[in-house]
Amino acid sequence: MTEKLPSRGEQSYLPDPAARARRRKRRMLLDRLAGYGMAVGGVSVIVAILLIFFYLLYEVAPLLESASLAPVSRYAAPGGVAGSDDATLDLILDEQVEMAARYTASGRVVFFNPENGAVHSETLLPLAPGITIVSHARGAPHSNVLAFGLSDGKVLVARQRFSVAYPDNRRVVTPRLDFPLGEAPLPLFDDGAPVRLLAVQAAGDTGGALLVGWAEGRQVSLVRFRREESFLGEETELKREQRLLPIQMDAPQFLLLDMEMRTLYVADGGGELENYDVADLVQAGLRQRIALLRQDQRLTALSFLSGEISLVAGDSGGGLTQWFPVRDEHGTPLLTRIRAFDGLTGPVTALITEEQRKGFVAVDEQGTLGVFHATAHQTLLTHALGVPPTGRLALAPRANALLVEDRTGQIHFQRLTNAHPEASWSALWGKVWYESYPGPDYVWQSSSASNDFEAKFSLVPLSYGTLKAALYALLVSMPLAILGAVYTAYFMAPALRQVVKPAVEIMGALPSVILGFLAGLWLAPALEKYLSGVFCMLLVLPLGCVAFAWFWHKLPKRFQSRLPEGWQPLVMVPVVLALTWLSLALNHPVEDALFGGDIRNWLVNEMHVGYDQRNAIVVGLAMGFAVIPTIFSIAEDAVFGVPKHLTLGSLALGATPWQTMTRVVLLTASPGIFSAVMIGMGRAVGETMIVLMATGNTPTTDFSPFQGMRTLAANIAVEMPESAVGSTHFRVLILAALVLFGFTFLFNTVAEVVRHRLRQRYSSL
Numbered sequence: 001m002t003e004k005l006p007s008r009g010e011q012s013y014l015p016d017p018a019a020r021a022r023r024r025k026r027r028m029l030l031d032r033l034a035g036y037g038m039a040v041g042g043v044s045v046i047v048a049i050l051l052i053f054f055y056l057l058y059e060v061a062p063l064l065e066s067a068s069l070a071p072v073s074r075y076a077a078p079g080g081v082a083g084s085d086d087a088t089l090d091l092i093l094d095e096q097v098e099m100a101a102r103y104t105a106s107g108r109v110v111f112f113n114p115e116n117g118a119v120h121s122e123t124l125l126p127l128a129p130g131i132t133i134v135s136h137a138r139g140a141p142h143s144n145v146l147a148f149g150l151s152d153g154k155v156l157v158a159r160q161r162f163s164v165a166y167p168d169n170r171r172v173v174t175p176r177l178d179f180p181l182g183e184a185p186l187p188l189f190d191d192g193a194p195v196r197l198l199a200v201q202a203a204g205d206t207g208g209a210l211l212v213g214w215a216e217g218r219q220v221s222l223v224r225f226r227r228e229e230s231f232l233g234e235e236t237e238l239k240r241e242q243r244l245l246p247i248q249m250d251a252p253q254f255l256l257l258d259m260e261m262r263t264l265y266v267a268d269g270g271g272e273l274e275n276y277d278v279a280d281l282v283q284a285g286l287r288q289r290i291a292l293l294r295q296d297q298r299l300t301a302l303s304f305l306s307g308e309i310s311l312v313a314g315d316s317g318g319g320l321t322q323w324f325p326v327r328d329e330h331g332t333p334l335l336t337r338i339r340a341f342d343g344l345t346g347p348v349t350a351l352i353t354e355e356q357r358k359g360f361v362a363v364d365e366q367g368t369l370g371v372f373h374a375t376a377h378q379t380l381l382t383h384a385l386g387v388p389p390t391g392r393l394a395l396a397p398r399a400n401a402l403l404v405e406d407r408t409g410q411i412h413f414q415r416l417t418n419a420h421p422e423a424s425w426s427a428l429w430g431k432v433w434y435e436s437y438p439g440p441d442y443v444w445q446s447s448s449a450s451n452d453f454e455a456k457f458s459l460v461p462l463s464y465g466t467l468k469a470a471l472y473a474l475l476v477s478m479p480l481a482i483l484g485a486v487y488t489a490y491f492m493a494p495a496l497r498q499v500v501k502p503a504v505e506i507m508g509a510l511p512s513v514i515l516g517f518l519a520g521l522w523l524a525p526a527l528e529k530y531l532s533g534v535f536c537m538l539l540v541l542p543l544g545c546v547a548f549a550w551f552w553h554k555l556p557k558r559f560q561s562r563l564p565e566g567w568q569p570l571v572m573v574p575v576v577l578a579l580t581w582l583s584l585a586l587n588h589p590v591e592d593a594l595f596g597g598d599i600r601n602w603l604v605n606e607m608h609v610g611y612d613q614r615n616a617i618v619v620g621l622a623m624g625f626a627v628i629p630t631i632f633s634i635a636e637d638a639v640f641g642v643p644k645h646l647t648l649g650s651l652a653l654g655a656t657p658w659q660t661m662t663r664v665v666l667l668t669a670s671p672g673i674f675s676a677v678m679i680g681m682g683r684a685v686g687e688t689m690i691v692l693m694a695t696g697n698t699p700t701t702d703f704s705p706f707q708g709m710r711t712l713a714a715n716i717a718v719e720m721p722e723s724a725v726g727s728t729h730f731r732v733l734i735l736a737a738l739v740l741f742g743f744t745f746l747f748n749t750v751a752e753v754v755r756h757r758l759r760q761r762y763s764s765l
Helices: 017-064 425-429 460-490 494-507 512-529 531-554 569-585 587-594 599-605 616-640 644-652 657-686 689-694 712-722 728-762
Strands: 068-076 088-093 100-104 108-112 119-124 133-138 145-150 154-165 172-178 197-202 209-214 220-229 236-245 252-257 263-268 272-277 285-291 299-304 311-315 320-327 333-341 348-353 359-364 368-373 378-384 389-395 401-406 410-417
Touching: 017 728, 068 378, 088 133, 088 389, 088 401, 119 172, 133 197, 145 197, 145 209, 154 197, 154 209, 197 252, 209 252, 220 263, 252 299, 263 299, 272 333, 285 333, 299 348, 311 348, 311 359, 348 389, 359 389, 460 494, 460 616, 460 657, 460 712, 460 728, 494 569, 494 616, 512 531, 512 616, 512 689, 531 569, 531 587, 531 599, 569 587, 616 657, 616 689, 644 657, 657 728, 689 712, 712 728
Parallel strands: none
Antiparallel strands: 068 410, 088 100, 100 108, 108 119, 133 145, 145 154, 154 172, 197 209, 209 220, 220 236, 252 263, 263 272, 272 285, 299 311, 311 320, 320 333, 348 359, 359 368, 368 378, 389 401, 401 410
16 A cells, blocks of 8 residues: 655645754653753752751750860969968859859858959858857759858858849949848857757848757757747847757768758768757758768768759769669659669778759868769769869859869869750660659650759650551551452442542541540540540451451352442441440440449559550551551552452462462552551651640650650650750750751661562562
8 A cells, every 4th residue: 555645735744854853852851851840850859968967966966065175274372371270161153153142151151253253342241259150051053042050159141142134235243242041150050069060041132941960969959040020010029949959970060951841850970870850950860871881981972963852972982873763662862773883992081062963072181172963873973173172163064164172272164064954864765763852754744833953865765656656546547448459449340440449538638636636635535535435446346347347258059249330338337336236235234243333444444554544555447547647548559459460360379369369469459558658657657646636645664555745856856945955954855856866767777678679579570
């Protein structure tokens, strides 16, 4: 057959070679541009992920920085030379590190610039002629109270303040010394015996105070002073209440009184410590007697940690130990050794604790200075001063500066950098024994109403809660989504599939906040009310469906043939609804027969399992509902995409549809099904609103389905707006985000590796 050529005057229908070449070049150009666009998009995604990772790493990096000490200046003690009659009793730094105070044995108070030693002003304590200071003590850090034991058996109580003003937009720190109980010394011993040891705590500006003192050869004297208004309410009178407390040691060297004025510790040089309950002076008595050290050591330093619950003891061997009360089986708080610290080699001569954190600084006789943190259980820094110190230390309230006096009368001013001491590997990932806890545990508690609260930053309960929520969500979603996807793609009628698949996928468009709202306000109370019925449902639904399937199979063929192949799910809908109704109807009979009428009390009292209304079951149901569309859609596409020649060939060889599905379809679609599961797990791990609203949001490590949890994502969403930028809390939350990033990266990597291997293994089918 010959090709008909166009006649003269007719338009040629054959394409012009030049036009074809231009179209070809245009297509190639568009293909090349599309390839470049896809490459740029892919690289941009990778770069964005790397930028997120490096930003998180940048914010977390300061947690890994170690403490450092930078010497700034050295000068003679302002106002006098140490070792003379005007020796230093105490050094105090203000919060801004712009003013310092030096208290001397003669009663002088010298205020000076801590950087260069320049004297700002000087004042005298109101002491009578011939009366000398023989002891001194500090109260709780926030009270700024000091007490001076005098040679005539009296005590002078003072309060050191540093006022900050901003005249002409310039900060000016002004020192001030006042006397909350009056300028007249208060009697502690009626016979005038010198006060050799002293402890003090004050309740406030107008409140009372408790003074504890010891004189040689005498009992410990406890004197409580209270201010009471007169009958007319115009004047206040200072009421005095005294109790002599017999102690069992001859020569105590340490007296410590806690800020609540309930517990008194008395210790001697041999390390024997007596614990007294002094909440009520009338009934004050010995609570515990304990040895802090071994027999070959001497107790050289003893101090409270911040909050005045824990004690830190330093010994003659350079050892440091932390002790705090732990309740025994009778509920009595007994002092217990918690942890020990290394770093010093000589006898500990000075010990000072931070005001706001559980850190402390210690100095030994050889001049080695150590910085420690109790909860993190780590030695942050050791630094050689070069000269032996006298034991006079001052630590700024923000723990960012130090004053150290040596034996030559020189004062060393040093800047301390120690931003995040509480963030250590053991504190973040190990069990920590916190104050007032019965034992070591994983705890996340970042805030409290108390000023003496210690933040607890264990990431274990958050990571545990994240995996727990994802696991329970997958337990609900995986069977329903995968089995539903297999049936929909392989057995269901095409017309019905066109309705079912879009309906399930539309479920994924439901906002998670709506699901969380419904789960928290409706599902959780309903589950608690019908808990026995839900357990019955786990047994009744499978058995009922199997029984109905057997019944349908036994029906005559003329009845089965009335329903076209692939439309059987429509018959199962009323069956499932009826079985669900039956399970819930059995709730009260089963609860009365097996659980004494209240399954929640039975769980708590008989099984010793706690029950929270918003628990892991609620999260599993709500989050499983949210994850089902993702897993279903991807898995259904994978099953439906199995080549028809494989299924038809299997059927042609005599395999049943069920054998074809299990031995051909599932194996071929396994890479896609596995990817669907891992993507669903990634969705569950990163879910925030459902977990936030459907659980008690309690960070625990309990795997019980009746307990709630707190996940990494929910914790970040709740606490990030309230955290101070740059604080330890802020950076630990960023670390939690980095851990969540690592979780998702790990899951996706494992999913891709497994999917690739499955595809290689079954690609030959």
